[in-house]
Amino acid sequence: xxxxxxxxxxxxxxxxxxxxxxxxxxxxxxxxxxxxxxxxxxxxxxxxxxxxxxxxxxxxxxxxxxxxxxxxxxxxxxxxxxxxxxxxxxxxxxxxxxxxxxxxxxxxxxxxxxxxxxxxxxxxxxxxxxxxxxxxxxxxxxxxxxxxxxxxxxxxxxxxxxxxxxxxxxxxxxxxxxxxxxxxxxxxxxxxxxxxxxxxxxxxxxxxxxxxxxxxxxxxxxxxxxxxxxxxxxxxxxxxxxxxxxxxxxxxxxxx
Ligand SMILES: [Zn+2]
Numbered sequence: 057x058x059x060x061x062x063x064x065x066x067x068x069x070x071x072x073x074x075x076x077x078x079x080x081x082x083x084x085x086x087x088x089x090x091x092x093x094x095x096x097x098x099x100x101x102x103x104x105x106x107x108x109x110x111x112x113x114x115x116x117x118x119x120x121x122x123x124x125x126x127x128x129x130x131x132x133x134x135x136x137x138x139x140x141x142x143x144x145x146x147x148x149x150x151x152x153x154x155x156x157x158x159x160x161x162x163x164x165x166x167x168x169x170x171x172x173x174x175x176x177x178x179x180x181x182x183x184x185x186x187x188x189x190x191x192x193x194x195x196x197x198x199x200x201x202x203x204x205x206x207x208x209x210x211x212x213x214x215x216x217x218x219x220x221x222x223x224x225x226x227x228x229x230x231x232x233x234x235x236x237x238x239x240x241x242x243x244x245x246x247x248x249x250x251x252x253x254x255x256x257x258x259x260x261x262x263x264x265x266x267x268x269x270x271x272x273x274x275x276x277x278x279x280x281x282x283x284x285x286x287x288x289x290x291x292x293x294x295x296x297x298x299x300x301x302x303x304x305x306x307x308x309x310x311x312x
Contacts, residue, residue, distance in 0.1 A: 058278050059256070064092060067101075069261040089111070121157050123162045123167075126166050151185060152187075175199075202224040215244045230255070258277055
């Protein structure tokens with residue numbers, strides 16, 4: 057059994073065959089998933105998928121790339137949705153220094169506001185980080201995010217940052233890049249994260265694992281991620297799939 061902790065089945069790349077994709081995930085043993093909404097369009101679509109499917113849950117937040125576009129009314133709306141029974145986390149949120157659509161200062165402010173929101177509603181957070189690890193860790197520490205804990209989604213930085221994340225009650229989630237031939241950082245991370253803090257994800261439709269790299273990703277492929285982690289840690293696939301599923305159920309507060 058597997059738990060894909062970060063999917064975007066709520067976006068247009070899945071409009072043609074969403075049901076088939078969900079069916080293939082079940083066949084591959086992917087029992088649970090969290091659909092992540094990140095703006096005005098994808099948040100309601102994440103909730104809708106969670107309402108229609110018993111083992112699909114939703115996370116709601118505002119993406120850092122679009123931080124410039126977030127208004128107070130959006131924040132209020134996210135806070136209201138937090139009480140929905142299928143909403144299990146706030147996010148994705150964070151910092152993205154790769155694209156310059158939103159100025160860094162605006163991103164930081166929107167990030168801090170969402171951490172404060174998560175603390176008010178007592179839900180954990182999901183962090184999107186691109187080329188901003190040090191600023192992210194600093195803000196999480198300053199805002200005392202340890203109070204709610206969170207996930208470093210698709211962690212793609214050096215293993216030296218892992219301990220700081222663990223110290224703040226964070227989990228490390230690995231995705232497709234751990235399978236890429238030339239990716240050394242996530243492979244090192246896969247070996248050092250304690251088994252009880254490890255999660256797996258696809259971030260589909262993005263970042264498809266080897267040998268599907270470059271194609272559209274889907275939740276069934278999370279199996280390839282777990283298999284690669286098992287190989288790197290020299291443990292069985294069953295051990296990785298069972299531990300990561302238990303971790304995710306515990307983290308999101310889901311009773312089976
Ligand atoms: Zn995402």
